[in-house]
Amino acid sequence: MRSSSHLARARVADPVNGLAGTANQLRGQVNQLRAELISLGIPIRGDVVPQEPPEEEQPVQNGRSCEACRHLKRSCPSICPLRAVFTPQRSDDLVDVDAFYGVRKFISYKEKLPAGNRRLAAEKMVLEARAWNELPGTGIVGLVNILNLQVQSLTRKLNLAKGAS
Ligand SMILES: [Zn+2]
Numbered sequence: 001m002r003s004s005s006h007l008a009r010a011r012v013a014d015p016v017n018g019l020a021g022t023a024n025q026l027r028g029q030v031n032q033l034r035a036e037l038i039s040l041g042i043p044i045r046g047d048v049v050p051q052e053p054p055e056e057e058q059p060v061q062n063g064r065s066c067e068a069c070r071h072l073k074r075s076c077p078s079i080c081p082l083r084a085v086f087t088p089q090r091s092d093d094l095v096d097v098d099a100f101y102g103v104r105k106f107i108s109y110k111e112k113l114p115a116g117n118r119r120l121a122a123e124k125m126v127l128e129a130r131a132w133n134e135l136p137g138t139g140i141v142g143l144v145n146i147l148n149l150q151v152q153s154l155t156r157k158l159n160l161a162k163g164a165s
Pocket residue numbers: 065066067068069070075076077080081082083
């Protein structure tokens with residue numbers, strides 16, 4: 001088992017790739033398998049994370065600041081890169097990100113990246129923050145294990161469904 005200090009160093013050195021990248025990839029696979037099962041009419045527990053429009057297409061909603069800007073007690077710019085990430089439905093994610101990175105740090109990590117990579121990087125960081133909150137003992141390593149198991153079980157289910165149809 002890897003030590004948590006090793007992970008902490010890896011996180012500082014590379015806040016958006018590494019294991020969070022693996023977890024993100026697995027999460028994508030899980031979502032894809034779920035979507036496929038749902039399209040076959042097979043009910044699945046858990047949410048499919050919807051494909052969200054890119055940040056420039058996110059309109060201001062009723063002049064209301066996004067969750068992240070409200071957290072920082074500032075007004076939301078008309079094109080706020082945080083609005084697409086921290087939707088009202090994802091206020092739990094904001095809490096996790098704040099606990100793990102701090103919202104300001106999160107923003108500054110994100111801003112350092114090329115514009116085209118920011119959205120995905122933000123999602124990876126959210127995923128990592130969520131993992132540390134949900135699985136404090138193992139964090140992202142535990143999440144990767146869980147996602148691997150989910151991919152396996154959903155693949156089995158899908159193969160069964162395809163065989164039966
Ligand atoms: Zn905002």
